[in-house]
Amino acid sequence: DGGITQSPKYLFRKEGQNVTLSCEQNLNHDAMYWYRQDPGQGLRLIYYSQIVNDFQKGDIAEGYSVSREKKESFPLTVTSAQKNPTAFYLCASSTSDGISGNTIYFGEGSWLTVV
């Protein structure tokens, strides 16, 4: 089945630790994204990548880092510089051909909690 796989589903982080969330897609999509969602709030864009080896900051990139070494993979690292990382993290991907507005499809999400 084609889709977007995020792991882990649940992750606990201690203060001062870096953690990495995995995102893999087999949809052959060029573009990939990371969004953050806080309880009762909308989605905010952290980073996005339109092509391999290139990525841009979104609205809330501070304290996060990404890489895009392969088309299929777009891991997100939550660094110790992110002071309030507890949230629901959503990875997404889309085409870049303009058809259907480059509809974004989401993975199942990862819950990160600081303990």
Next chain:
Amino acid sequence: GQNIDQPTEMTATEGAIVQINCTYQTSGFNGLFWYQQHAGEAPTFLSYNVLDGLEEKGRFSSFLSRSKGYSYLLLKELQMKDSASYLCAVPDGGATNKLIFGTGTLLAVQP
């Protein structure tokens, strides 16, 4: 920049019809998306409108007026499983690879 407004919450009765409105301001328009998100789950794509008018897809329809910066999602024959947040989203400044989301409308369907 972009600005999207949706009502925060709505309540409707099973079997009824509900309309969820979305107004937007964007520097370059390249379509409007609606997503459904159940609590604790990822958003799922519902519809994409780029031209004015109504697009019907089963029990769900989406309307767009570009001149008014306005869209609505119409849900017919409501079912309990339709209780969810409904997110309106537009591409950022016409850049179709970057979506800006509204905060969503939480719909509660009551028996």
